[in-house]
Amino acid sequence: MTEATHTRRVFSGVQPTGDLHLGNYLGAVKRFVEMQNDDWEAIYCIVDLHAITAGWAGREGMRSATRELTAAFLACGLDPDKSVLFNQSQVAAHSQLGWIFSCTARMGWMNRMTQFKDKAGKNAERASLGLYAYPALQAADILLYHATHVPVGEDQRQHIELARDIATKFNLDFGAEGFFPLPEPLIEGVATRVMSLRDGSKKMSKSDPSDQSRLNLTDDADAIAKKIRKAKTDPEPLSSDLEGLEGRPEALNLVNIYAALAEVSPDAVMAEHGGASFSTFKPMLADLAVARLAHIGDEMRRILAEPAEIDRILGKGADKAAAIADPILEKTHDIMGFVSSR
Ligand code: TYM
Secondary structure, eight states: OOGGGSOOEEEEEEOOSSOOBHHHIIIIIHHHHHTOSTTOEEEEEEOHHHHGGGOOOOHHHHHHHHHHHHHHHHHHTOOTTTSEEEEGGGOTHHHHHHHHHHHHSOHHHHHTOHHHHHHHTTOGGGSOHHHHHHHHHHHHHHHTTTOOEEEOOGGGHHHHHHHHHHHHHHHHHTTOTTSSOOOEEEOOSSOSSOBOSSOTTSBOOTTOSOGGGSOBTTOOHHHHHHHHHHOOOOSSOOOSSGGGGTTOHHHHHHHHHHHHHHTSOHHHHHHHHTTOOHHHHHHHHHHHHHHHHHHHHHHHHHHHTOHHHHHHHHHHHHHHHHHHHHHHHHHHHHHHTOOOOO
């Protein structure tokens, strides 16, 4: 089997660990929706097994986070008839291939993962083994479907590169050339790294203690407008062109957010708004953000009123996912010489 035989298939995942924010939306979910077309087979996963690597939210907390993320996906436009949408723990093959990849990946590779260092912080000794092995499970998520393309934000680049290394080593070690494709990260557009609204040097993140640092998809119109009005900027007006924003990360971030929401280039934003003061630019950005985002929160609340319907969608998605994943896991076992009596 060669790589050319793999069909174009997209896989991506999001952790159910609290509200989705603008970075998740622009860097990932908005693009998931755009890729639901005939050119791709698309599989999107709520990675609940990954979510427990940094702690457990409690039984009800886990259930509501998974349902909320599903509602967010649906509210953003994911169509479960066009894409496969499911939660990871319902397809056992993820954990099974994850273990095999934990035996394929090398300690040296894992030691270089910057997200582990960021998340474990100074207390690496007390971090879970799962947090350390996290990227091996992520590689399993992708390769279990022979996915060829992975739309993600910039912070996931290293993990996708690791998935490529794991695929290469597996194919080589077990004499299975081309069995696992080498997945391509799709990190495109101006919003691959949306920054905090309070500090232009930090990425917008669920774990930032300040809620003012991010726009949540559950925020209503008032909250969105207020957070943008209060977003940190410098005293200068916008420069006339993009080059003039060098060294002004907060201003550049707002321009990039505007461009991504309006679906135009940052140059086009500067052509229209260059020279404007922030007291003029921010209300325009707020109006745009409210127009693009506020309905998502309303739609989420409507969908969440029917949790049984959400669970039904996830169950159906899990069946579709398992129908692709199980034969690939079986073939993997066969390649490795695991005896099967089925
Ligand atoms: P997670 O849940 O942290 O984030 C979900 C997606 O949102 C993107 N993202 C951002 N994009 C732009 N600007 C930001 N400030 C920003 N913050 C987050 C992330 O890059 C990601 O695309 N390890 C993954 C989940 C995962 C996965 C996978 C992804 C598990 N298995 C397989 C792809 C393929 C994560 O923690 O994403």
